[in-house]
Amino acid sequence: xxxxxxxxxxxxxxxxxxxxxxxxxxxxxxxxxxxxxxxxxxxxxxxxxxxxxxxxxxxxxxxxxxxxxxxxxxxxxxxxxxxxxxxxxxxxxxxxxxxxxxxxxxxxxxxxxxxxxxxxxxxxxxxxxxxxxxxxxxxxxxxxxxxxxxxxxxxxxxxxxxxxxxxxxxxxxxxxxxxxxxxxxxxxxxxxxxxxxxxxxxxxxxxxxxxxxxxxxxxxxxxxxxxxxxxxxxxxxxxxxxxxxxxxxxxxxxxxxxxxxxxxxxxxxxxxxxxxxxxxxxxxxxxxxxxxxxxxxxxxxxxxxxxxxxxx
Amino acid sequence: xxxxxxxxxxxxxxxxxxxxxxxxxxxxxxxxxxxxxxxxxxxxxxxxxxxxxxxxxxxxxxxxxxxxxxxxxxxxxxxxxxxxxxxxxxxxxxxxxxxxxxxxxxxxxxxxxxxxxxxxxxxxxxxxxxxxxxxxxxxxxxxxxxxxxxxxxxxxxxxxxxxxxxxxxxxxxxxxxxxxxxxxxxxxxxxxxxxxxxxxxxxxxxxxxxxxxxxxxxx
Numbered sequence: 001x002x003x004x005x006x007x008x009x010x011x012x013x014x015x016x017x018x019x020x021x022x023x024x025x026x027x028x029x030x031x032x033x034x035x036x037x038x039x040x041x042x043x044x045x046x047x048x049x050x051x052x053x054x055x056x057x058x059x060x061x062x063x064x065x066x067x068x069x070x071x072x073x074x075x076x077x078x079x080x081x082x083x084x085x086x087x088x089x090x091x092x093x094x095x096x097x098x099x100x101x102x103x104x105x106x107x108x109x110x111x112x113x114x115x116x117x118x119x120x121x122x123x124x125x126x127x128x129x130x131x132x133x134x135x136x137x138x139x140x141x142x143x144x145x146x147x148x149x150x151x152x153x154x155x156x157x158x159x160x161x162x163x164x165x166x167x168x169x170x171x172x173x174x175x176x177x178x179x180x181x182x183x184x185x186x187x188x189x190x191x192x193x194x195x196x197x198x199x200x201x202x203x204x205x206x207x208x209x210x211x212x213x214x215x216x217x218x219x220x221x222x223x224x225x226x227x228x229x230x231x232x233x234x235x236x237x238x239x240x241x242x243x244x245x246x247x248x249x250x251x252x253x254x255x256x257x258x259x260x261x262x263x264x265x266x267x268x269x270x271x272x273x274x275x276x277x278x279x280x281x282x283x284x285x286x287x288x289x290x291x292x293x294x295x296x297x298x299x300x301x302x303x304x305x306x307x308x309x310x311x312x
Numbered sequence: 313x314x315x316x317x318x319x320x321x322x323x324x325x326x327x328x329x330x331x332x333x334x335x336x337x338x339x340x341x342x343x344x345x346x347x348x349x350x351x352x353x354x355x356x357x358x359x360x361x362x363x364x365x366x367x368x369x370x371x372x373x374x375x376x377x378x379x380x381x382x383x384x385x386x387x388x389x390x391x392x393x394x395x396x397x398x399x400x401x402x403x404x405x406x407x408x409x410x411x412x413x414x415x416x417x418x419x420x421x422x423x424x425x426x427x428x429x430x431x432x433x434x435x436x437x438x439x440x441x442x443x444x445x446x447x448x449x450x451x452x453x454x455x456x457x458x459x460x461x462x463x464x465x466x467x468x469x470x471x472x473x474x475x476x477x478x479x480x481x482x483x484x485x486x487x488x489x490x491x492x493x494x495x496x497x498x499x500x501x502x503x504x505x506x507x508x509x510x511x512x513x514x515x516x517x518x519x520x521x522x523x524x525x526x527x528x529x530x531x
Contacts, residue, residue, distance in 0.1 A: 017423060020414075022405045211401050213363075215462070216391030217418040218384050309383075 021208060021225045026201040026233070031296075034193045035237025036244075039292045042186045043245030043285045049179035050281045056172040063161045063168075067096075067140070069130040074155040080104070082153035083128045089152040090130065093145050095138035101130040190292060191299040194230070198303035201226065209308065223304040227297060234296025242289030249277045249285075313339045313470060313501055314360065319369030321355055329355050331525040333369070337503065339469070342496045344512045345505040347522035353505040354398070356522065357472050360503065361395050362386050374469070391419065394463035394500075396473040400455040402447040408458045409434065409443040415466040426465075433461050436491065438484065452479040460488060464495050471495060473504045477511055489514055 069090065071083045087101040102110070107128055108121040134140060146158045202209065205226075212222050253276040259265030277285075314337035321330040329352045337343070337360075345353055358364040359371060362378055371378045374389060381389070394415075402411045409430060410417075416426040434443045437457040447455055456479045463471060471492065477485035489511060496502045503520075506512065512519065519530040 017413075017417070018406050018410055020403075020406075020417070207401070208403055211403055211414070212418065213387070214361075214390070214395055214397075214401060215415040215418050216387055216389075216393075218387035220384075221387075221418060 019225075020212070021205055021229060023229060026197075026204075026226075026229050031194065031197040031230075031233050032237045032240070034197075035190060035234055035292060035296055036241035038186050038190045038193075039238045039241025039289050040245050041241075042183055042288055042292060043242050044248070045179050045182045045186070046284060046288055047245065047249050047277055047281060049176055050277060050284065052175045053172055054278065056168055056175075060165055060168055063165060065134050065136065066161065067132045067134060067142075067145075068159045068161070069132065069149060070127045070157050070159070071130070071153050072127040072155040072157075073125045077153075077155065079128060082155065083130065085152035086149050086156045087130050089148045090132045090145070093140055093148065095135050095140035096132050097135045098133040099130060100132075102128060104128075187292070187295060190295055194234075194296045194299040195303045198226070198230065198300045199307060201229075202304065202307040219305060219308045222308060223301060226304055227301055230300035231293065231297040234293035234300075235290075237296070238289035238293040241292075242285055246282055246285055249281070252276070313337055313341075313374060315370070315372040316359075317370040317372075319359070319366045319371055321352075321359060321364065322367050328367070329525055330359070330366075330522075330527075333527050335520065335527060335529060337470070337501055339501055340496065340499055341518065342493070342502045342515070343504075343518040343520055345503055345520045345522065346507065346512065349507075351522040352525055353522055354474055356527075357395070357474055357503070357505055360470070360472055361393060362389060391415070391466070392469045394466065394468035394471045396456075396459050396463045396471075396476045398474045398478065400447075400459040402450075402455055402458055402462075404447050407444050407446060408439055408450065408454075411447065411458055412461045412465055414462060419466070430461075430465060433465055434458075437461050437488070453481070453484065456480060457484070457488070460491070464491065464500075467495070467498065468500055471500050471502045473502070475506055475508075476504060477506065477508060482510070485511060486514060 067090075069086055071079065071086055073079050074082075083101050087099050090096055090099045104121060107126055110129075111121070111126065142158070142160055149156050149158055209222055212225075256265065316333045316335050319330065319333040320328050322328045333356070345356065347353055355364065359366060360373070362373070362381070365379065374392060376385070376389065378386075402408075403414070406414070412434060413423070413426060413430045416430075417423075431440070431443065434440055437460060439454060439457055439461070442450060442454055445454075447458070450458065456476065460473070460476055463473065473492070476492075477488055480488065485508070492502050492504065493515060504511075521528045521530065
């Protein structure tokens with residue numbers, strides 16, 4: 001094209017180009033708040049599940065490393081001798097590193113909180129307890145152990161706490177399952193919120209989309225102009241929600257120490273240990289915040305392409 | 313370049329607004345599209361721009377049967393077409409310069425590679441002093457010139473203009489016509505839809521006249 005003598009002689013200078021989709025045209029604050037709240041809820045859920053799982057695993061390993069034998073009094077038999085025989089039978093069993101029979105006085109001490117002091121234990125049919133510690137990693141042959149102990153003391157019973165551990169496993173599994181359910185709900189709610197926000201943004205920016213179509217922009221080009229805004233909003237929300245949750249877990253140890261000594265504090269300490277998340281837990285929460293930002297971008301992209309099909 | 317064969321168009325279940333259109337638009341050609349209001353000029357331009365699909369007949373654009381095109385192919389073909397609409401369709405948050413440079417941005421070109429070209433064209437259409445202005449503060453004529461500049465900046469193979477001189481004075485109208493003629497001489501096929509007899513009388517060109525949905529061609 002010849003513009004003739006009217007070609008202007010102006011210096012060409014670099015310009016800061018406006019974004020094709022203006023940031024202000026996307027009502028971001030509400031979306032950031034929604035993503036932040038969702039990320040916070042997801043982080044609290046995940047953190048709690050991690051705490052419960054870690055505490056449960058600790059209890060299980062402690063309990064699984066012990067075997068308890070009860071020797072009940074039986075008429076015609078000497079309880080002390082039966083207890084000593086059972087303890088000796090335990091000692092000869094492979095995989096057992098320590099055997100500790102509780103004496104008559106120690107057994108009385110155990111019952112003191114319920115029966116008070118000054119009571120002669122001889123008047124009661126109180127069984128004797130033997131605690132055996134299992135070598136870490138070893139799996140003693142429980143059937144052989146039981147047979148040997150029964151031979152030494154026919155009134156003895158052997159408890160490897162399996163039933164209790166099973167109950168503990170069920171409880172932990174239920175907690176994890178509930179956590180996954182809550183996470184799924186949070187993610188679905190996030191996707192729905194983001195889809196609505198994306199549709200709103202597309203409706204508000206319909207004229208821009210139409211003009212971009214006029215100048216030959218493809219759907220991918222247009223979607224990418226919107227997508228970078230939604231990814232930024234998702235990251236902002238994820239950072240706020242995840243950050244607040246991580247700070248919460250960071251402070252929880254201090255908060256727990258304020259309540260230590262109180263019945264509530266002791267119950268929490270018994271259930272959740274020190275209430276402190278491990279470094280891997282914080283990494284999991286950070287990864288989750290990034291995941292929610294990615295879900296925001298994905299949900300937005302999906303809605304963008306569906307909406308672009310309707311705009312000519 | 314463009315071939316229509318027995319093309320018909322209706323909106324929904326309404327009557328046909330365009331009937332049995334058969335014509336060719338050769339490369340490097342120049343034509344006016346005219347006819348009374350409501351004759352279907354804008355609908356025909358939208359068919360040519362692929363923003364409407366015919367309800368019957370064959371439309372072939374740049375060697376492609378448009379009924380077989382996917383969305384990405386439509387976008388690619390539109391890069392070869394410039395369009396000026398009556399309502400300008402400028403983006404209000406972008407300066408005049410940015411609006412005119414938009415086709416280059418969509419093509420992925422660096423700003424430094426097209427800066428001079430855009431500034432030259434803006435000067436040519438009389439918007440040299442308004443290149444940093446936002447469309448809401450431009451007059452109707454200025455918006456129209458910006459829309460024309462945006463349509464021609466990438467030197468499309470086909471230019472479609474809907475009443476491109478409707479909002480400008482006769483002197484500027486002549487100047488814009490000269491721009492279209494220059495563009496045509498450099499190889500672009502031009503179709504100008506207009507009511508303006510004075511404009512058409514200024515340049516000897518083929519006339520496509522739409523009347524009651526049918527097309528009459530005067531070579």
